Amino acid sequence: MNTLQIGNVTIEKTAALAPMASVTDHAYRVGCKRFGAAYLVGEMVSAKGITFGDKKSAALLTVTPEETPMAVQLFGTEPLVIAKAAEAAAKFSPQIIDLNMGCPVPKVAGNGSGAALMRTPQLAEELVRAAVDAVDIPITVKIRKGWDAQSVNAVEFAKRMENAGAAAITVHGRTRAQMYAPKADWDIIRQVKEAVQIPVIGNGDVDSPQAAAAMYEQTGCDLVMIGRGSYGRPWLFLQVAAYLKDGTLLPDPPAEERMACMLRHIRILCDDKGETVGMREARRHAAWYFKGERGAAALRNRCAALTAYAELQRLAEDFLRQQG
Numbered sequence: 527m528n529t530l531q532i533g534n535v536t537i538e539k540t541a542a543l544a545p546m547a548s549v550t551d552h553a554y555r556v557g558c559k560r561f562g563a564a565y566l567v568g569e570m571v572s573a574k575g576i577t578f579g580d581k582k583s584a585a586l587l588t589v590t591p592e593e594t595p596m597a598v599q600l601f602g603t604e605p606l607v608i609a610k611a612a613e614a615a616a617k618f619s620p621q622i623i624d625l626n627m628g629c630p631v632p633k634v635a636g637n638g639s640g641a642a643l644m645r646t647p648q649l650a651e652e653l654v655r656a657a658v659d660a661v662d663i664p665i666t667v668k669i670r671k672g673w674d675a676q677s678v679n680a681v682e683f684a685k686r687m688e689n690a691g692a693a694a695i696t697v698h699g700r701t702r703a704q705m706y707a708p709k710a711d712w713d714i715i716r717q718v719k720e721a722v723q724i725p726v727i728g729n730g731d732v733d734s735p736q737a738a739a740a741m742y743e744q745t746g747c748d749l750v751m752i753g754r755g756s757y758g759r760p761w762l763f764l765q766v767a768a769y770l771k772d773g774t775l776l777p778d779p780p781a782e783e784r785m786a787c788m789l790r791h792i793r794i795l796c797d798d799k800g801e802t803v804g805m806r807e808a809r810r811h812a813a814w815y816f817k818g819e820r821g822a823a824a825l826r827n828r829c830a831a832l833t834a835y836a837e838l839q840r841l842a843e844d845f846l847r848q849q850g
């Protein structure tokens with residue numbers, strides 16, 4: 527089996543799940559893991575929040591044994607705070623700690639963290655050094671192409687992070703200014719891969735087995751990372767692995783299995799967060815599972831009104847009856 531190594535962590539060279547705040551929680555991650563996601567990265571967590579002993583931060587850092595290998599992701603701007611947060615995060619037993627240097631949202635980048643760190647590489651280096659010194663698990667960094675079209679610096683920046691001790695770099699091929707559209711630039715991933723010795727994880731717009739294979743081929747990256755392409759399709763990881771192995775294009779699972787998957791996902795979500803919060807969050811997940819189905823608009827409307835798990839069970843039953 528093809529693998530890559532991040533520090534002492536061995537990862538299958540298929541596809542990883544990207545960190546997505548308010549999406550890739552425990553319930554989402556275990557769903558992807560069941561279908562063979564090679565590596566999981568949790569939602570970003572505020573380093574400051576962790577050091578304040580915030581309960582929500584602790585929930586975000588929790589790693590269950592079935593989620594191995596997994597990274598927790600921190601964001602912050604102060605080396606001392608990052609060091610303390612990394613120490614605290616390591617107690618939750620992730621295999622890796624990732625530092626967020628790509629988040630574009632004003633709440634994060636506006637405070638100098640996330641993607642804004644690409645404009646302060648000296649500080650970014652200090653953060654990596656502080657985290658590396660604080661814990662004995664690998665520290666990795668997730669970056670963008672640059673801040674904007676006038677300041678594309680992923681190659682230079684990645685080299686500095688490597689020198690500071692980062693054990694791997696994930697590159698999302700868009701600038702901060704581009705947020706999540708237009709199409710990701712995979713060439714910048716190739717350029718970073720050619721410039722550093724540590725593993726490079728490629729990210730941006732992989733939404734099919736063929737796209738995953740194309741990213742490996744075009745960039746030479748060590749691992750492909752999938753974000754939005756996995757919405758409502760945790761089985762995509764299995765399809766990518768099969769295609770990379772011998773070109774097999776597995777069909778989506780049959781409707782019964784897709785519904786069982788959705789129900790299992792939302793059951794775990796409700797168990798983790800309680801039915802009220804769980805079902806509110808389930809609305810968009812459920813809509814993603816129904817995307818592209820016949821009668822999608824009506825299904826979406828029912829998803830948007832969900833308040834109880836039993837309603838989702840009925841929705842799945844009605845859907846399967848229509849299919850039959």
Ligand SMILES: Cc1cc2nc3c(=O)[nH]c(=O)nc-3n(C[C@H](O)[C@H](O)[C@H](O)COP(=O)(O)O)c2cc1C
Pocket residue numbers: 544545546547548549568569570599626627628629668698706729730731732751752753754755
């Ligand atoms: C809703 C959402 C939340 C995200 N949250 C994070 C995050 O917490 N940390 C991070 O590094 N990137 C975050 N990202 C960026 C993704 O990890 C990924 O880089 C981006 O979506 C591009 O990959 P994709 O085209 O496969 O979705 C987020 C993206 C989305 C859409």
